[in-house]
């Protein structure tokens with residue numbers, strides 16, 4: 192087996208942005224480039240892990256050596272994640288999953304109407320795949336030892352980005368949450384970013400250090416933390 196702190200481990204990474212079809216030629220998408228997820232996959236490969244990359248729409252190449260599962264929609268990504276979970280030690284949910292999808296898929300291209308009426312698109316909620324993965328692990332009593340989520344937050348007048356991150360960590364139930372502050376400098380598509388890694392184990396009132404760097408540097412930071420968590424398992 193390859194040397195590295197994750198030799199013998201299987202890491203599943205979701206990356207990119209899902210696309211939710213409206214008709215045969217149109218979709219609702221998002222600006223995720225897949226850069227952060229690809230960088231995490233690369234860093235996991237460098238640590239000797241077996242890496243499965245569940246890729247929605249990506250604007251960067253898939254790292255050589257990763258096993259690729261190509262998906263398009265949130266529902267396809269969900270199936271791929273749940274299928275992979277049984278043989279995954281570490282699940283990293285870096286994909287930008289659409290929260291909503293069109294309620295119906297038009298069989299034919301939506302046409303401009305002669306009466307000039309505007310089409311109406313109804314959206315329905317997609318499942319929260321990260322929260323589901325956490326829930327399934329609890330139900331089955333098996334699955335990934337570590338489930339890592341991502342959050343891009345802006346904060347608002349009353350709550351800080353950190354407070355939002357803490358609430359999201361609690362709501363999703365994951366083991367680590369990689370918190371990105373967005374807004375002033377948009378993170379999507381960019382090469383550098385700043386993150387804090389939140390854990391349910393953090394002492395109340397503490398502020399985890401912010402680490403800034405390229406997405407490759409951030410990925411190595413995340414993998415350092417993951418390797419550390421595996422060495423010192425969380426109390427269950």
Ligand code: C5P
Pocket residue numbers: 265284285286287288289290317318319320321322339340341342343
């Ligand atoms: O709720 P929010 O979209 O901010 O949460 C982000 C995290 O949740 C990411 O890890 C993302 O991959 C995951 N997510 C998911 N299913 C959704 C929405 C987000 O797994 N429907």
